[in-house]
Amino acid sequence: MKHYFTLLLLITVTFFSYSQTGNVQGVITDNNGLTVPGATLVVNSTNKGVVSDFNGKYTIVDIPEGVQTITVKYLGYADITNEVTVVANTTTILNFTLNSEDTELDEVLISGFGLSGQVKALNTQKNKLNITNIVSTDQIGKFPDANIGDAVKRIPGITMKVDQGEARNIIVRGLAPQLNSVTLNGSRIPSAEGDNREIQMDLIPSDMIQTIEVNKAVTPDMDADALGGSVNLITRTSPQGFRLSATAGSGVNSITGKRILNGQFLLGDRSENGKFGWMVSASINDNDFGSDNFEAEWTDEFEYNNGDEDNLEEVDVNPYTNVFEIRQYLVQRIRRSFSANVDYKFNENNSVYFKSIYNWRDDRENRFVLEHEILDGEDIEAGDFTVDGNGNLTMFPVEAKRETKAGIDNNRNKNTRLEDQRMSNFSIGGNHLANTLQIDWMASYAKASEERLNERYLVHESEYAINYNNDSEFPLYTPVDASDAAYNNFEFGELTEENQYTEETDMNVFVNFKLPVNLFNSEDGFLKFGVRGRFKNKNRDNDFTEYSPEDSAFDLLGTLPTRDYTDSDFLAGSEYQIGSFATPEFVGGLNLADASQFEGEDLVDEYQSGNFDVNENVFAGYIMTNQQLTNKLSILAGVRIENTNLDSEGYRLTFIEEDEDAGIDEEIIVEAVSETNSYVNILPGLHLKYDLNDNTVFRFAWTNTLARPNYADLIPRAEIINEDSEVVLGNPDLDPTTSMNFDVMAEHYFKSVGILSGGVFYKKINDFIYTYQTETTDDTYGDDTTGYEVYQPLNGDDASVLGFEFAFQRKLDFLPGFAKDLSLYLNYTHLTSNANGIRNEDGDERDDLGLPNTAPNMFNASLGYANKKLSVRLSSNFSDSYIDEIGGNAFEDRYYDKQFFLDFNATYAFGNGLSAYTSLNNITNQPLRFYQGVSSRTMQREYYGQRFTIGLKYDLFKK
16 A cells, blocks of 8 residues: 555656646658658657657657757658747647658668658557567558458468468467457457457458557557467558548459459548548458368278177278368358548647448358268178278278258358358547646447358268278279269258357457656656456357258259369369269258248257357556666566456256167257356566667567467356267366566668568466367266267466567668669568477377467568569468367377468559559469378368459549
C-alpha cells in the first residue's frame, strides 16, 4: 500500500508541476497528402523527442514556453526544421510535409519514387521501442500476394500453413499458430475455426490493410497471449486530402484453366477545416481453381485369418499404406471485404475515430475421392495376399469407396459444399490530451463465423484385390482385375448430410494513460499505465444425419448420373486415374426431406461430442516506464497482470454395444457437462535500446508471454467409442503455456533506405500442450473398456527454442549503370528446439522430439528492378519440414514437409496515376506435402498449379 501511494504522489506531482510548459501536436504527410509514420521529431533545446504513429500523428508534451525549434528526422531524407511558439498550458499545432521531389541526402537521390512503403516501414521499425518487423501496404504491393497470409510470410521468422494453395495459419519463429496472436488495429481478431484459436489469414485481402506490424518482443501495454509473437494488422486511415484508388484485373489458374477476377476501390477525403476525415474501401477476389491430391495412411502391422478369427496370424512386413486415396477438388473462392473509417477532431486536444471492416468469404467445393482400405485381418485369408522376398506386401484385398462431396441446389450452394466464413470488426476510440496527460481508449466488437449448411456425401463401395507398388514417395494401388473395379458395379454405401456452425465473438475495452516522468536526470521519459477487459464467447452447433433410400435406384453407382473426372494432366501424375462419380447436380438435387424417398437417422455420435459453448473473460492491467538513461541508451520496463476466467460446457457420450445374449440394445448415452477454471499470470518485461549512431541500433528484450489452450481441448467432454475401442477426452484443467523470452538484435539502416540486421532469441517454454495417447488398464469408462486407446490433451513439462535471424534489404545503387536500379531482399531464420515431458503410448518419455510446429529453417529471397516507370521482382519463400502432429510413437508422427515457392510480378507506370501490373504465382508448382515418420513416406501430396494475373490500377491524390 505504501508503494501505491508513492506512485500516486509521483503521478500527481508530475501532472501539476509544469505550469510553464506547453504541448505541440501535428500530422506529418508526404506531398500526396498521405500520412507518414515512423518519423522522429526532436525539440532541439531539450532533446525531448517522439515518433509519429501509424496515422502520421505526433504529440510532444511538457515543452518549455517560448520559441522552440523542432526537427524531423526521416531515414533517406534530409532533416526538416521548423520553429514554433509554445504557449504555456496550450497545445499548438505544427504540421510537416516531407517533399520527395527535391530531397537529396549524401548524393543519394530519391527523386521520383516518393515516400515508398519501404521507407515508411523501415523508419517505423527503426524507431520502435521493441523488436518489430513492419511491412506497409505499398511494400506488400511489390509482391504478388492477394491475401494477408501470403504477404506476412515474407517477413523474417515467419512461415505459413497452406490451405488450397493460399497461406492460412501463421507460424512465428517456429511456434504453432495457436501460440501467436493476430489483432486488427490493436483489437483481437476472433477465429472462425471450429476447435482452436487459429486466425484465417487468407480471409483478409492484402489491399485492405495499410500496415502489418509483427511484434516479436511484446511490451507490457500489449496483450500477453503472444508466445511466438503478435501480428497487428492496421487498416487504412483517412487521408489528409482527396484520394481515389481503383484496381481491376483478371487471370487464369493453370490447374483448371478457369478465370480469376479481382477489383479494389478506395475513396477518401478530409473537410476543408481538417477536422473530419473519412474513407471507404471495398475489395473482391473471385478465384475458380482446384487441387490434385493423393493421401495415404501407413502401418507396419499385418494380420490375416488362418482359420481362427479370434487369434489372427501376424506377418512381419515392411511399412505399407493400409489406406490410400486419390482426391480431386474443384473450388471457387470469393473473397469480399468492405471498410469504412471516419475520424473527427474536436480541437487540438480531443479527437475520436471509428474503424470498421467486414470480410466475407464463400468457399464452394466439390470433392471426389477414390479410397482403398485394406480389409480387416479377419476378412483376409492365406491366399488373398502376397509378400515378396524383401518383406513387401505386393497384393491384398481392399474395400473401395467412391465418394462425391456436394451441397444442395440453390442460388447460394450451387450443388457445392459452401463454407461461408465471415469476420467483422467495429471499433470506436479516442485520443485526448489534458495538460501533459495523454489518454487513449478504444471499445471494439468483433465476430467471426463459419457456416456449412447441407453438406452432402454420397458413397458407393466395392471389394477387390489390388496390386501395390511399394513406392513410399508415390504410392499407388491398381486393381488386379480391372473389371472387378468397374465403377458401375460399386454398391450403395451411405448418404449423409451435415450442418455446421461455429461462432466466436470478442468484445474489447481498454484505456491507456501516459505522463511525462523523467527519472535518472533524463529529459525524455514517460510513465504509461492502463487496463483492458476482453470478453469472448465461442460456440459450435453441428448436426449429422444419415439417409437410407427407400427404393433400389441407389443400389449401383452405374444406375445414377455419373461423370468421369479422370484427368490426363493430373498434377500428382497421370497414373492416378480417379474415374467416375455421381454428379454434384444429382446429389444436390435430392429431396432428403421427402420421407417417401429417404429415411433419416440422427447420428449424435458423429457430432454431439464436438458441440460446445465457452466463455472466456480476461481482465488485465499494466504499468511501464520508458527512460532515456543517456543520449544513446533508453530502457523500457514494466509489468502486466492478466486474470483469465473460463466457463465451458460440453457433452459426454458413452457408447453401449449390442449384446443379444445379455439382452442389451445398442445405445448412446449423452450427458451435458460443465466446468469452470481461472488463473492469474504476472508478466514482467524489460527492453533496452542503444543507438550507436543515427543509423545503427542495438536492442535487448526480456519478456514473458503465454498461450491459452484451444477450446476443443478445454471442453469437459468424453467420447467413449466402443466400436473402435477408443476414448477421447477434454481437459478443462489445462494450464496455459507460458514462455520466458530473451532477444538480442542489431540493426543498421542504410541512408539509401535499406537494412542489415541480425539477432539471437531464446524461449524457455513451460506447460506446452500436446495430445497424449495411452491405453486403459481397467473399466473406468464402462464395462469391458480395458485396453481402449485414450486420447487427451495434457501439459508437457518444458521446451526451449533457440534461434537467430538475419535480414538484408536495400537498393544496390552503389553499382554502376543498369545494376544501380536493382534491389535485394533477403532474410533467414534458423531454429533449434527440444521438448520434455512428451510421453508415448506406453507412458515412456520421448527424447527424440523437438517442439511441434517448429520449422528449423526459413528464408525469403527477392531480386527486384525499379526505375521511374518499370518495376519487376522475382521472389522466393522457403520453409523447412517440421513435426505437425505427435503420434503414439515415432512411426505414427506426422510431419509438414518443406516448401519452396517462387513468384514473379511486374508493374509499369504510365503516368497520371495509371499503372499496369502482372504476376505469376507458384512457378515451382509446390505441393502441400505431409509425411509419416520419415521424409520418404508420403501421407499427402496436393498440387495447385500456377496462377497468372494481369490488371490496371489507378491512384489519384489531391492534397
